[in-house]
Amino acid sequence: MGWEFTDDRGITVRRTGRTGRPERVAAYVRAGAGLWDLGVRPVAVYGSGHDGDEPDRAKSGSLADVPYLGAGRTLDSSAIASVRPDLVVDVTYDGQQPYAVTEAAAERAGAPVLALAVGADTSLPRILARFAALAAALGGEPAGHEHELAETEGAVRSAVRSVVPVPPKVLALSAAGPGQVHLARPRAWPELRRLAELGVELIEPGEGGANWATTTWEQAVALAPDLVLADVRGNAAPAAELDSVPAWQALTAAATVRPWNPELPCSARAYAAFLGSVARTLEELAAKGA
Template sequence: MPAVPRRTLLAVGVAAVLGVSACGAESSSSAAPSTDSSKAPSTSAGQGPWTWTDDRGRNISLPQRPRRVVAQSGAAAALWDFGVRPVAVFGPHRLKDGGRDPEVGEVDISTVESIGNVWGEFNVEKYASLQPDLLVAGMYQKNTLWYVPKESEEAIDQIAPSVGVQLSGKPLVEIIERYGQLAAALGADPEAAPVVEAENRFDAASAELRKLAAARPDLKVMVVTATPDNLYVAYLPDHPDITYWGELGLNIVSPPEPTESEGGFWEVLSWENADKYQADVILVDARAQSMKIEEMARKPTWAKLPAVKAGQLYPWHAAERYSHLGYAKVMEELKADLDKARDDLVK
């Protein structure tokens, strides 16, 4: 999801590395049957031509299935859950203490290369040296690959083709299925036991959340992120996860429209106006770069909100990977939090 606040992209030096071959190298990424369709995975054996039409409408055509895949951390996490093992990642994946950033999901960061860990950081020279066959990233804004610096985009495109997966303006389940289709096209087995188990777990978590919503229609839930200067209230239609919870029946407090300067996603409030919307429960952005609840507590208007005074503040995993496993865990945690919350704090 778009970073808050907006950050100026850092310049990344472009090395003279554009002549590196992008296809045909060996890889530790998942090896399995190739496919020639972006609509549905093929189960035919063989190593013939590989094609894919991404969510920008780009047609990627390669002489064989890509083996060396580099992915933005959220995309890498989703593909990993479906059985693909990227050779490198970029975007948040390693915390300051060396631990794994939640945004990279189950990816084993000790076995993949890093070509960038923060916004605007993308080591083009190292990327080229890995001889990638394919780059994969999500897109919150149309035709804009998440965490790919604009100033390096042309150089990156010349090293290997890229696949963009649209993450906004589409239903949650559709995005998850899109990653599943891409993973299958890259050789992963869609019938593998962990993949099937994760989908069943997602369905069960959805059913449980639906039951809770039906039993507690008065429980009002709001989703926010924050900076030292502003509180950002999530605009439901632009967030696939929140939209999905609304479809399950949760009573989501959402602004009628987002702040135009943000390009969607949020209504931006000054801290003096942090009480514009109220809810029984507030889900707070849990990303490492976002303002922490302890810091927000120092804002007087925020501190007076009913949910804050009642301690009904729970994490919102804003950058969760789009996989059945990722969102099964999110919804299980959300239900456990809502089960213990009062629903009579606001009318």
């Protein structure tokens, strides 16, 4: 019996005859973490050009025991072939190219690539539905976290209503270092856009790039956020590097800071945890202002 799945680029991977569904899946770490939550264990994961020789634990999470094949230039066909994958699963931001692997490298390793969309034009419900569909096609079992996600979305709405008429302003950012900060454009990140749809007031950072506006820490302070969602991935500057920056000190003194992973696993479980954290923080802010 054959197996097939069409990805978000319109590319269909087929396995005909007796081969059946793929059993050995290698995946970009974010995609792999999502599949893990959905009942599919990857045989290996790999990073992107932002990652290093070791996996970024902010992105890999529960995949600590899964082999890591490398990232960027260190990820070649021999590394992929070493785990004998039947399939490589990646994400795509532009709907055309896999984000973290080249199809040429995967092809030389003998494995086709499926890439699911996670970019700015893709809604959070769509992302989660597509990963759930792929996991089901790969033999995964639903974990029932969709109900949990719906509950946390309701909690966000409730928390927003509790702080009306002056809702907290939320700024998402990624620290570039002591001299610069990348401020996120809410519409470019599905989870931030979802928060906005639920009533959270996300700060627009002003002119700049497509996903981020790169500016000074002083400008971040001037935006006067009540809540800062700070990038915790390994490619963001750690807080220890910012301790001597006066503007960072001013920002953290005036605002509550909570972690944000812009590359959360693509599963209802992961997003429920993130949205739940935001809801609890909004409730804390409401209690302080009462």
